Amino acid sequence: MTDTIIHVALLLLLPPLLLGVINKTKARFAGRVGAPLLQAYFDIAKLARKGRVLSGTTTWVFRAGPAVSFSAVAAAGLLIPFGSLGAPISFAGDLILFAYLFGLARFFTTTAALDTGSAFEGMGASREVAFSCLSEPALFFAFLVLAKLSGSLSLVEMLRVSPDWFASGAAAPLILVSLGLFVILLAETCRIPVDDPNTHLELTMIHEAMVLDHGGPLLGTVLYASSLKLFVLVAVLAKVIVPFRTGRAWLDWPIFVGETLALAAVIGVLESVMARLKMRRVPYLLVSAILFCGSGLILLVR
Amino acid sequence: MALVFVFFPILMAALALAIPSNRARPWILPIAATTHTGMTVFILARPDLQRFSPWLVLDPLGRIILLVVSALFLFCSVYAAGYLKYRQERSNRLFCACLLAFLGLMGLVAWSHHLGLLWVAIEATTLVTAPLIYFNRTARSIEATWKYLLVGSVGIALALLGTFFLAYSSMGEGRQPSLLLEELLSGAPALSKGWLRAAFILLLVGYGTKMGLAPMHTWKPDAYGESPGLIGAIFAGGVTSCAFLAFLRVYQICAASGEGVFASRLLLFMGLFSMAVAGLFMAGQRDFKRMLAYSSVEHMGILMLGLGIGEPALYGTILHVATSAATKGLLFLSAGNIHRAYASKSTDQVGGAIRRLPISGSLFLAGFLAITGSPPFGPFISEFAILNGAFAAGRFLVAGLFLAFLLVVFIGMGRTVLKVTLGRSPAAVPSPAEDSGYRDGFLTAAPIVALMALVLLLGLYIPAPLGGLISDAAKYLGAPI
Amino acid sequence: MLVLIAMALSAVSGLPGIFMARASAGGQRAACGLMCAAALAGLTGACMGLRPGLAGSCAFPWPAAGNAMIGLDALSAFFLVPVFLFGGLGSIYGLGYWPQERHPGSARKLQAFWGLAVAGMGLLLVGKHALAFMLGWEIMALSAFFLITAEDRESESRRAGFIYLIATHLGTLTLFGMFALWRWATGSFALEPIAAEAADIGALNALFFLALVGFGLKAGVMPLHFWLPGAHANAPSHVSAMLSGVMLKMGIYGLVRFLFLLPAPPASWGGLVLGLGALSGLLGVVFAIGQHDIKRLLAYHSIENIGIILMGLGLAMLGRSAGRDDWLVLGLGGCLLHVWNHSLFKSLLFLGAGSVVRGARTRRIDLLGGLARSMPWTAAMFLVGAVAICGLPPLNGFVSELLVYLGLFGTAAIPGGKVSAAVVAAPILAMIGALALACFVKVYGIVFLGSPRRPDSVPAPESPACMLAPMLFLAGCCVAIGCAAALLGPPLDSAIAAASSALPRELPRVAALAPLTAVSIASGSAIAVIASIAAFQGLRARRVRRAPTWDCGYASPDPRMQYTASSFARTIESMFAWALRPRERVPLIEGPFPQSASMESHVDDAVLDRLIVPAARWTQRLFGWFRRFQQGLTQHYILYVLVALALLLGTLIPFGDLISRLFER
């Protein structure tokens, strides 16, 4: 029972820290001191205390958007094994629940965006939905490779990447899959190559455009949900990239946290090195993700 | 008993000529028709009376055709009473007389077992029905009658030549040539093959012209298109059935003499060719009566196809004679009503028939669905039986082509029928003021509803006596005594 | 046999409507009452049929082809449930949507043929004999035609009806051929599994192909779907709900029934069905995204769901030919459950669209907007339907897609590193899911949310109670199946057992293979969490200030600035332009002060408008050429007779020895 408590605590507390790490690395690269690591926590707390301003055209869907997306991503988090422990909920086929929970979150954020009836929110929603059509198949190709390797359909076994897999020639597919997953991670959480989180030009936004009209606690929930989503995807990627386990619980937890923070740092480095892709180029990036995972599967099968 | 069948209607025809008043004369039609149908049912129940002389024998084929045509005539005569009441501006003396004369001659065709006598009866039906087409007295109906007469007489003359060839083929070593069906059938294997085949072809072309098989069908769209709906029904149901009966006799002799393979190849070709021609000319047809004529050409093609397939499909073919006659009659009568109501036959002026003529319009649409073989109705059972026969006989290509032509005909017919029945009547139609005021009267609508009920009954459940009649007709056709 | 009584009741339910006075609504209410009674009787009969073991059948004589058997087994009971469920609900909805007063002429006709259609479907499902099956099939098809052309005043509805009629008749003729071939192969019309050695592989392939085309036409599989969008868009909404919710499933029932009666299917059949399913799914949803008419969009979306059902069926057939029972059970279970789910949420969506069309008087999405405020209940129901149809977790769509996914992933878990080609279907299904999500976000967002795009229009009134009740009931069913998926195990198992009665071996249970219980717990808790958060936010609704949409500081946001249907779908349309071929009329704007210009993009149906209509025009011209043979001159007609005679006599003369004899001398 205790490890579920740890799992939930980790799931709820750690994510804003990742945002802090990313911004800190970007600042360091730019030679700035940058905002403190815990800045994201302060923002969320500040926003929670604010009063709510709602647009005249919105209905209850607008308020439900952030709530549902937060709970969906949280539920998805519960399916992922952290550190050396199994996931609180795991059954054969939970990978599909994992993917479709992200779908549910996306459904409600985009409908909430359309509810305001503003041009930019519509544009953001349309882009978000269009690009997700390409990232979903990539995700499923990745899961196929992991299912084939682990022989089971539960996320816990699939993500327990063990060194002996490499014996059966699984190194190359795993590398390709992790590359694919990394691209999906960037696309889903709208990091630099796909979308610039702190840009002010609405025409170029995807994720930020959808939340233009959210204010106060709603914006807080949205921010928290997006960091949670980042954390979950980073956790999945971490489990795939770092194959070895020490087997001792008290040692695995810090290693796992270290891995996530390291990945956040890598994202930060990537963001400061690369600029945003043109909107027409983004589909090609996502198709490359599909090709990575697909070729991973073909390599595996050969 | 046979003579009663032939002379009673002719007597009534004479009586019709005698009745002076234009208004009372049409009522003689239903009276004669009911008595005729009563006599038919009586004769069917009494097999002992069915042999009057070697010349006049009512064999199973004759019984079916007699029953079908007399039932159809009954419905048409009730319709005629209502129709002629509406058309008082023209004398219907000749009209009623010719109709009753046709009934008598049809009786003669059903009864006659001597091919010469059969030919005389068929020729007489041609001549008797010619004035019927000319009832409307317009320039177009004269042209239709002329074409019907010319092409019909040429066809019938060829049939006479065919009959002589048949007689000549029976003139073997020292045997007396004869045209009696029994003698021909018993001596069939001894007939000389060359003459028999030539006779079969001549009779196929001759009676094919009467039935309206392609390429001899050219008179049909004109004749059916220009004559009143009632006459179209009599033609499509009655005259073609008589011609088909005549051809069945020839087919019997051919099959008995072992020429079955030669005959079936020819019949399959003619059948498919007729269905193809019907499909070709029905696409984009503007005039719904001419469309019905082409549908009759198609159904003659289906009958020939059924014969061509041979033994497994005979039951379906004979059943198809009955079901298609009833459905054709239904379609022509309702088309007649629609034509009267809109005073025009082209789909540019006619539309929304269901709104203006609820009974005729909807039954016209239901008739269309029936004639193209949709399940709940009669023709589906017969066409499906023919299809099964085709498969049982192993002729897959023929079955495939059969289905393809059915679809082409359905699309062609559907376009015209839906334009006529659904939607709103187009603006070009005479405004309601001088609308011809023709509505579904009781006499003109009741027969259509009765025919529809009959077609639906044939589709769902074929009554035992009729089933028995058809199956022993099929057996008789397959292997005569 | 409750079901037989139910069918008789529904057939007769149409009649009182006709004889009652034209204007009085009594006739319609009586007919609707009869219809509901029939539905209840039918449902109880079907549920009893679902219990394993009960397979009663009775025969009644049919002279043309031996006696026709009628029997109820679990598979047909499984399909009977949606038929009767929606039969009753649809007629209740019809009371509000198509009242007698507003449509005196067509309301009675609609009610009569509604009963006939339900009775036809009942007979079809219960028929064990070719003729009974086809009788039911055609009654359903013809009454559907009359339902579609209920408002036959508009030429568009007549055209759609005509195209539908041609497609149905093509299907019926293919079934004619199939049953004739069936009788030729097995010697009888009874629909019993064919013995393996009865027919050679050629006949089996022909049977499979004919069944696929005949039933595929009715089910709306991709290449044969051309009639579906027109028919659904132009029919009254509760008719199109029945068409897409229930009638497409008759095609699926036919496929499931017949493909499992054929002995030893080669793997290529399963692969073909799976491929067709993937094709229909993908292109169906892509076309749906490009549509501007709400009911056409839902119609194309039915094609997508039929695609998913076919993927399940294809997977089951692959399992059968490869001997893998788990694929068979998962595939067939997913297929059958998706049949139920689809008939629930698709009818819910169509009824929702119906009340939108009734309120706003138009079907074009770009003229709607902001309806959620004036029609709150319809908006809520439509949202439940939308979430369910995208297969998102808490609701029922997810359960059936989960089964199909597990089956597809199962194909990857073949030992020995070999993977069957079917595994590529899983990512395609994922893409279909994402596209479906895009499509329904577009529909819901643009129709119900935002501000009304026609400023002058009076806000659309909410539909009356008798329209909302069926929608509420259907939404309830969706949520119930979502949460209580485990209860569906036993009916699914008995239906699968009935379908694959030809297989000797006992099949594993669905619950053993799929985590139904886990899923139902997960979705139950998810709904509970969302409800609590909503309640929590409701309580804490402190002072809420209403202000115009900020929208980055636009002074006066104008409703016309909102995203429209075509702009929302533009990115995806450009991605799939190779399939959609959108036609755009882009205005050319020149000069410093261009006058008003409008841009219009239209996606017309690839198969119908680019393939079938030009082909029809071409054949029309070809047939026209033959008119020259009927030009009126009597002399020509006589010449034709002579030529025919000469040709036929020509076949008589043995040319061979005639020529040889000539050359001898």
Next chain:
Amino acid sequence: MLDLLNAVLVVVLVLNLFALGTSRILAVIRIVAVQGALLGALPLLMHDRLTLPVAAAAVAAVGLKGIAVPSIMMRALRDAQIKREVEPLIGLLPSIVLGALATGLALLVSGQLQLSDSRTSTLIVPASISTALVGFLLLTTRYTAINQAVGYLVLENGIFIFGMLLVEAIPLVVEMGILLDLLVGVFVIAIIANHINRAFSSMDTRRLVSLKE
């Protein structure tokens, strides 16, 4: 007896060619009348002993074909007051050539056919085939309605010649039926021709083309 039969048949063939050659309708009708009368008398030559039915049939055939039918045609012609010219589709000379060709073809074909018994070594079969072909020729190449009726008559005569071979097979009743039908047929054709003339004010069937696809 046989050579007399052949002589009559040769006369019939010659009459055929004349019918093709004349340009005036009255002349054509008279030629066909003579041909009909000759054919009516033919059975008397065929039978060695003269029985009552055969004689009656012959008298009826001569009476009908020789006198009744031509008179109907003449009356129809007189009422119609049409100009008596015959405008054939192809000129008179080519139709005669075609007629001759038809006769030659008939002779060639009948040579091939295996005839069963001795009595038919005469010209009956070629004569009937060639007359039938000439009848067809008249039907398809002449425009005036009456001329087409005449063509039909010639076709009927051709078939009648073939009937001579089977005198025993066709009893009297059927013979009478055939002749009666011929009479009524021509009668109806004449009436319709009359109506054509009144409706179209000319006998030319080229005007009868309004019914077409």
